[in-house]
């Protein structure tokens with residue numbers, strides 16, 4: 001963290017309390033700057049703008065954003081890196097992140113160092129809003145094998161100290177690490193937090209007592225939220241983020257919903273190419289206003305979400321997102337064409353005793369494959385119970401195959417997804 005990072009954090013902290021009009025002004029200024037940069041420096045965007053006879057000066061307001069065609073991950077990865085990155089930015093000095101490629105292709109995103117730090121500060125703002133102090137110790141789950149990154153200088157003076165826990169290690173290892181580290185804050189994907197809570201409950205451990213728990217990058221279903229809260233006796237705060245967008249929106253300590261970081265990005269919820277009104281579901285498209293090395297302008301994230309019609313009661317000027325219902329790829333498609341979000345599946349399986357871990361994959365031919373890892377509490381008719389509960393969700397003639405497996409493998413670089421559908425879906429936008 002350098003002096004300008006401190007200033008950036010100060011600015012972000014101040015921004016959250018600004019009036020919506022002031023935030024809109026910040027947003028549009030940042031958008032105009034990014035669009036100009038992308039047009040001048042990135043061949044892909046130059047072509048994209050030219051294809052619709054648009055110039056950066058046509059973007060006068062946020063509503064003008066709709067003049068820019070939408071970009072998908074598939075479009076970007078099909079092009080050589082030099083086509084989609086900025087000419088004036090040295091990629092060797094960039095921070096690189098790789099996104100999940102569970103059902104599609106993974107994409108590498110490049111960030112200038114200052115942009116990357118600023119995006120991290122976007123996460124920090126959410127943590128601080130929930131009462132985290134900079135001197136708290138953090139236990140952070142990571143999808144990668146256990147590594148001990150070199151601490152930053154500020155960690156040596158007791159700020160933002162982090163211990164990385166690898167998702168690939170067993171819960172026993174996490175517990176022993178957490179006992180030594182005694183973090184006040186634990187952050188991680190829902191599945192990691194759930195497995196940790198499960199292990200703590202089984203062991204009867206009571207000495208791991210974080211004051212704050214943040215879940216990230218997956219859907220926090222009601223059951224998981226309640227289970228983790230019951231075990232840790234602390235509320236779980238959900239943050240919606242991704243490699244391409246950073247911290248996109250975060251649950252407010254006071255309001256119902258997630259404040260959208262509109263000073264750092266533009267979030268659109270679309271259906272058939274048009275913005276849907278708050279309260280209605282649509283596809284999430286973002287413009288990352290700090291994506292200078294590899295601009296992401298009107299980029300399809302592949303998530304389905306709903307904006308909230310509520311005006312924030314906390315006094316923050318950032319609008320509220322009601323919920324993220326799931327990834328488009330995670331919606332199960334019935335033979336009738338109807339889409340079902342992953343949520344009911346969490347509810348259906350919670351009533352079956354002895355399920356330690358599960359995953360549902362809908363194959364391209366529509367068959368629903370249910371994999372379960374079971375504990376000793378799983379009863380002899382457990383599989384029939386699973387089927388009966390799933391049948392409550394859909395009365396279609398969807399074929400279900402249940403198998404009890406020893407392990408469900410998780411790709412270390414990806415967030416764990418419990419429901420995956422490989423059935424091709426009609427585009428929402």
Ligand SMILES: [Zn+2]
Nearest residue numbers: 252255312314
């Ligand atoms: Zn609020």
